[in-house]
Amino acid sequence: MFKFQKLDRFLKLTGNIYPNLVKVFLTNMWYDDENLYSQVKRIDIAINEEVWLSVTGLRNEGATVSRGNTSELGNFNKVQFYKSCLRNQESSSRTFNAGVLAATPRILAYIVIWVLTPRGFNHATLTDEDLIIMYCLMNKIKVNCVNVIREHLFKVGKKLEYRIPYVILLLQFIGYFEIDVESEVVEEIKVLNQT
Secondary structure (H helix, E strand, O other), rough: HHHHHHHHHHOOOOEEEOHHHHHHHHOOOOOOOEEEEEEOOHHHHHHHHHHHHHHHOOOOOOEEOOOOEEEHHHOOOOHHHHHHHEOOOOOOOOOEHHHHHHHHHHHHHHHHHHOOOOOOOOEEOHHHHHHHHHHHHOOOEEEEEHHHHHHHHHHOOOOOOOOOHHHHHHHHHHHOOOOOOOOOOOOOOOOOOOO
8 A cells, every 4th residue: 555655665764853953944834836845054945846756755746635625536435435444334433433443444544643644632533634545545546645745744833732743754854955963952763673
């Protein structure tokens, strides 16, 4: 599923965290239809398709999907799709709860919720956007993941109630533009069970 979407490289990004640089990046961030922009340490950052491809392996192509925009998905029905993912097909859940899904859809749901469109609250309930992305992943419909990440980053990057999403990705962009991190406060990532 992830290789088809070219998400495998994005999902494997690693690195140390420089919290102050991430906050500066988000504070100065804006975007247009094509690119994401920011400024860190007086260095202008323009994240275009070439940068996305170099850092993440993702291209700005595929279906542009979001809540209310399912025209590229044909006969997508969120209720029918959700019911098809349930562990117990006879269940009559009133909410779109990830905990009652069969194993594969449940794992996929948590990857979507925690990694692709991370949020700081209610990780148990699937949003319309979560269901649409899951539907695309499970049905091999190419999603414009650059657009999903860019839109989500901009949506939550300006709101204090959300956890800061895509920290490692933002730092990879900062590294791509060779911004000096020598004197910055660093939070090292410790790898557990590395094999």
